Amino acid sequence: MVRLSRALAACVTAGALLALGCERRAPTTDRTAPTAPVDPLVQAGAATFARYCALCHGADAKGYAADHAPSLVSSTFLESASDDFLAGSIERGRPGTAMAGYAKARGGPLGDEEVRGVIAFLRSKGPRLAETPLAPARGTAVWGEELYQRECQTCHGTRLRRGTAPWLANPEFLALASDEFLRHAVTRGRPGTDMRAFAGALHREQIEDLVSMLRAWQTTPPEPPPLPPAMPGMEGPIVIHPEGKAPTWKARDGRFVAIDDVKRALDERRRMIILDARATSDWLQVHVKGSVSAPYYEPARLDAVPDDGTWVLAYCACPHHASGVVVDELKRRGYPNVAIMDEGILEWQNRKYPVVRAKGASPPPAPPRR
Template sequence: MSSSSHHAVLSRFYVSIFFSFFVLSAGGQIRNAPLTKIDAERASKNYQQYCALCHGTEREGNAADYAPSLRSKSLMSTMPLNFLASSIGFGRPNTAMAAYLSDSGGPLTMKDIFILATWLKHQSGAETISLPLKPIDGDPVAGSAVYQQNCTECHGVKAEGITAPALANPAFLAFATDEYIKYAIVNGRDNTEMQAFNEVLSDRQINDLTAYIRSLTSGWSPEPKELSPYPKPGAYVTNPNGDHPDFKLREGRYVPMKQVAKALKEGKRIVLLDTRTTSEWHNAHIPGAIPIPYYITEEKVDEGLPKDKTWIIAYCSCPHAASDKIINMLRKKGFKNTAVIDEGFFNWINAGHPIIGGKPE
């Protein structure tokens, strides 16, 4: 067996154990474990590097992309440690919450993730509330009507998430118990826009709504990826023999995706930076884009980039927070022909512009 095949087998083995632990204990609370001073400092540093961009430097939420508050006692008291760790490790597919587990192409080890999750639980100061494991007896058809009347403004007509989490997300539903969902509906989420519905809806309606949300489950389990090697500096420039494009920027920074798509189609010389997490780059990216994640240091952000008139175009999902951060770093270092794709990666996909997976065919 080759070393790469051996690594793939081991990856599947460890991720299987990791996932099985989450699933088998998803309904039971793991009590907050003590943290050493070293672990707490490590977790605090990792939080600021990887999480603060969206969740805020003080865990207040809504710093970018409507990321939820991690200070909410309602949330942190009922979310088991394993559920929280799974959210960090495996992310939320098809949302801006990426996978941070190294086996998925992210920057953190399993140990890092558990330490970070434990630290977040401690920082919240919330007492752990153990919720029952039993399923909720409700009518999902009736619950659908309750959902459409009360939840679509924030969670979306198809529960896809707008300014609040995507409730139809398979990774969320793989770990959230019925009682966890019901508790959020009944009590709301303090420090967020999620109100308590205990005085708005009857218990029957809440049970029906819980059953409807549960009915959106499509089945999901994380699969370790065969990760491709990252591009070498010599391959950073897309269309190296092409002419420089002539971009018209909004506010001196943002370039419409149509201009970028047109430049790529015409073979213009460009460097594309995918500033999302590296796991997202592995899932899918614009052809030719290189992963320069938002959590890279200023010392390394420009390594391998051409220091000439080549346009350097960054993008992310937010659609600006991560890419703005990288462009700010580059401009501080003297790079002038820099811009951010205005509409972001999800709109790029929705417009039918080309994307490819991280591993070449």
């Protein structure tokens, strides 16, 4: 909210309070002058973005609203990310992180046209894609390794462990990112974020070694699980251990229950409902055993949650944002016993607690070191 109102204030001072947020326009002195027509595709994309993406990437797409979701509008990103890179990232997501696959084909909510809209919306906020030759990296991968450990690992993690910055070993990322995309990011950085430009600090050859090393990390992304004949609904029984007693935990701040407490209560066969607040595509890949899919963007699903005092828990990967949306909606509707599963599903998996995993889906990379 703070971010949003700050953005709005900036728009007002620029004399251009637009429904879409801050567009880059010359400030006009004549307040009655009609504003230039907004491309309907951009407008539709803005609405899609607000509903599905702003939660983590921020209303202005500058990132860091939740879970270190990166900026999607930094100049160096937009000038090097092709439409295929953007569409692929949105449609397939980054398994093992909070970034779900949003394509309908993966069980997500977005069709091709909506993805095109989001891309048009992002492109409206920065420079055009630069025409650069797609020269393959010509460095030496093993030399890149030492450099990586010294210069990059604290933020980006290792091949097996995530850091706080985007996980560069992600097979879906490396399948989409060209050598030029990687080179551009390292050389020029991402203005306005923690990613600095390494041009000057590292020789051109060293940057080539790093890019060659990242390329050597590439593996074929696993096939996504086939879509079930019908998408998971809330029709079936959703209460876990319906005959059991209520759990006895105390929710911290009236809002959070530790996953260890949830696991214990499940072992004691306590009665509860567990909602997976992530995109349904993520639920299809892997979910907490007994949970049902109730994505943050579909509040209508919550109509099926019985309002009889049964404890309702929600979790996500973020670990609080999407689940927070679901919990707030249930509280608004007057449900007395609702809470967020504090550490989220990535940590749940890390502790080897029971999950249902699609055939072929790989376990997530280790979480960042605390």
